[in-house]
Amino acid sequence: MGVLAGLAFSTSDLAQVRFSVSPMWEVAPSFRLLRSDSTHPVHRTWVDQVRPRWAAGGLDRGWLGELIPLTGGYIPDFLNPAPLGPAPAPAAEWEAIRATPGDRVRRDLDHLARHQGSLGPRLRALRDDPYGPLLAELTKELETYWERALAPYWARIRAVLDADILYRARLAAERGTGHLLDDLHTSLSWDDGALLMAHRKRPLTRTTAGTGLLLIPSAFAGPGLRTRTTPPDPPQLAYRARGVGLLWEPRPVTGTATLSAVLGRSRTLLLAELEIPASTTQLAQRTGLSPAAVSQNLTALRDAGLVSAHRSGRSVLYARTAAAETLLRAASA
Numbered sequence: 504m505g506v507l508a509g510l511a512f513s514t515s516d517l518a519q520v521r522f523s524v525s526p527m528w529e530v531a532p533s534f535r536l537l538r539s540d541s542t543h544p545v546h547r548t549w550v551d552q553v554r555p556r557w558a559a560g561g562l563d564r565g566w567l568g569e570l571i572p573l574t575g576g577y578i579p580d581f582l583n584p585a586p587l588g589p590a591p592a593p594a595a596e597w598e599a600i601r602a603t604p605g606d607r608v609r610r611d612l613d614h615l616a617r618h619q620g621s622l623g624p625r626l627r628a629l630r631d632d633p634y635g636p637l638l639a640e641l642t643k644e645l646e647t648y649w650e651r652a653l654a655p656y657w658a659r660i661r662a663v664l665d666a667d668i669l670y671r672a673r674l675a676a677e678r679g680t681g682h683l684l685d686d687l688h689t690s691l692s693w694d695d696g697a698l699l700m701a702h703r704k705r706p707l708t709r710t711t712a713g714t715g716l717l718l719i720p721s722a723f724a725g726p727g728l729r730t731r732t733t734p735p736d737p738p739q740l741a742y743r744a745r746g747v748g749l750l751w752e753p754r755p756v757t758g759t760a761t762l763s764a765v766l767g768r769s770r771t772l773l774l775a776e777l778e779i780p781a782s783t784t785q786l787a788q789r790t791g792l793s794p795a796a797v798s799q800n801l802t803a804l805r806d807a808g809l810v811s812a813h814r815s816g817r818s819v820l821y822a823r824t825a826a827a828e829t830l831l832r833a834a835s836a
Contacts, residue, residue, distance in 0.1 A: 519715025569623035605633035655780035
């Protein structure tokens with residue numbers, strides 16, 4: 504059944520509740536989905552597209568496999584740095600991980616060992632020398648995972664997360680922050696002096712109020728809440744964002760004739776095909792354009808901020824940016 508955990512949370516903390524979108528907070532739950540034999544149906548489309556290149560890059564048997572327990576449980580706190588600002592860039596979060604003090608890395612790994620019973624060989628080496636180059640090696644793998652698994656889809660994911668924040672900000676403005684917290688999750692409630700979370704495996708240890716609360720919507724979070732309460736950062740709470748059930752639903756592009764008059768037929772066709780991130784070769788096969796024409800038009804779209812490129816092994820995947828999604832929605836209206 505779990506325990507009822509209480510996090511010290513005063514009325515002054517209500518005025519310091521903030522939202523943030525964090526690339527790093529999507530890494531662990533998405534990685535678990537790729538490793539799991541029973542994929543959540545909501546994310547099956549994403550898993551089917553990403554798992555082959557995830558496995559081809561050896562990411563299923565690297566650092567993350569030792570750091571992220573398959574069945575849930577504790578993840579080292581240094582993997583989830585407190586987001587700096589409402590939407591930190593991925594590079595800023597990688598840098599925060601690289602800069603983690605060695606004693607903090609060792610303490611988190613000791614905590615992980617207590618939860619798991621032991622550490623894998625990479626983590627044992629990192630624990631023995633947390634001040635050496637191994638933390639940078641781990642962070643490099645995180646960057647590779649991001650580029651292959653999440654970055655090509657980030658514009659789509661980010662739209663869902665931003666919509667969730669907008670909804671909850673309106674709710675807080677209309678009904679108060681206390682109601683926002685009560686509405687966030689069925690296990691969460693606010694009582695004067697404490698933020699209560701039901702069905703926790705273990706009690707929370709933070710008993711000092713006054714630093715506010717950071718709420719992090721997540722596309723890949725499970726049905727429960729994820730927490731990080733390590734001082735001196737404000738407590739962080741990640742939850743499943745509204746609208747995730749429709750995240751991977753096909754979104755047919757209409758209004759292409761109007762858009763073609765502005766961008767040209769070939770570039771409009773490529774944008775429409777990038778519903779799913781793809782390489783130059785794949786786009787040439789799907790559109791009938793020559794590889795040279797695809798490459799030339801993708802360069803123009805990238806220069807215009809409508810397409811982003813993400814290296815995946817020896818190939819490069821292209822994806823629509825948030826600006827492209829906005830443009831396509833406007834053309835379809």
